[in-house]
Amino acid sequence: MSIFKKDPLQIIAFQGYGTDTHFYARGRALEDESINLESQKIWHLAINTWKRFETDEIINVGINIKLPNNTIIKGVTDNKGYYKVEENLKNLEALTNEEGWLSFELSYNNVNIKRTIQNENRFPGEILIPSSKANFGVASDIDDTILHTGVVSTLKWRVIYNSIFKNAKSRLPLKGAADFYHQLHRGASGENANPIFYVSHSPWNLYRYLELFLKQNQFPKGPILLRSLSNFLKKKPEGEKPQKQKEILNLLKTYPELPFILIGDSGEHDPDIYMEIAEEFPDRILAIYLRSVKHKKRMLRVRGLVENYKTTMVLLVESSEQAIEHARENGFIAS
Structure with a gap:
């Protein structure tokens, strides 16, 4: 023994x-x-x-x-x-x-x-299994979209610090994000049960950590889609789509009758990924919301992309209130 x-x-x-x-x-x-x-x-x-x-x-x-x-x-x-x-x-x-x-x-x-x-x-x-009452689905990033992570910090030191030295219950969501997602979940009728999917580049090792964060901060319940640690650490082959993009494309394939709203941030690759998806499915992407980050150079690049983009609505948002107002005006949520 x-x-x-x-x-x-x-x-x-x-x-x-x-x-x-x-x-x-x-x-x-x-x-x-x-x-x-x-x-x-x-x-x-x-x-x-x-x-x-x-x-x-x-x-x-x-x-x-x-x-x-x-x-x-x-x-x-x-x-x-x-x-x-x-x-x-x-x-x-x-x-x-x-x-x-x-x-x-x-x-x-x-x-x-x-x-x-x-x-x-x-x-x-x-x-x-999304309800037949659903009018659309939502695919949302997590890092710096609903959770402060510091993905644009030098060498991503804040991401490392936060993941090691802060527990899920002490992490702060971005102001108003949970309320916005609940309104999207309820939809225009207030009873639509629109599905919310949380998609992140984080490894599956952080699944329960992120699950607790979403529950603790009262976000709508939804599948959390991550990637394996081996894929997280190794360099992506040239021409291969990012895992986040693959997951969203699979959602569009799985629910061919369901349009989607995409939510991310302007810090890294979300604008490029989301716009490429919209080009492939122009009639399926209702809107793209990109939360602004405090990084002057990256914001200039993203504003240049957004200004000339016509395929679908893209909104750079400074606050959840701004996103809520836009969603209300476009009939995504109850007025």
């Missing part, structure tokens, strides 16, 4: 999305490192950051997904512990709640696995 106690196993389900006929779920199987997301002690914050990135993955193992109607879907984790499960089914919308969320249960398919907390081989998950 080993003198070292092994950590229990867990399955982390990333909130995903699907349709009435297509189930699509992602997540990761890991040892449970007991990360305390709420502690504000410097030592705990540093240890928790280490745990988020020094993960012990459960690789090449089978998992089961049990739907509310007792349908079982099978999947397998890859060599990084991630799973991606897709299945064509019928009448999934009938299994959702009024907001469109379909809850399910995950488990390791090996019945002999006992290294789970209290030997409970059951883990919750859910995906969003």
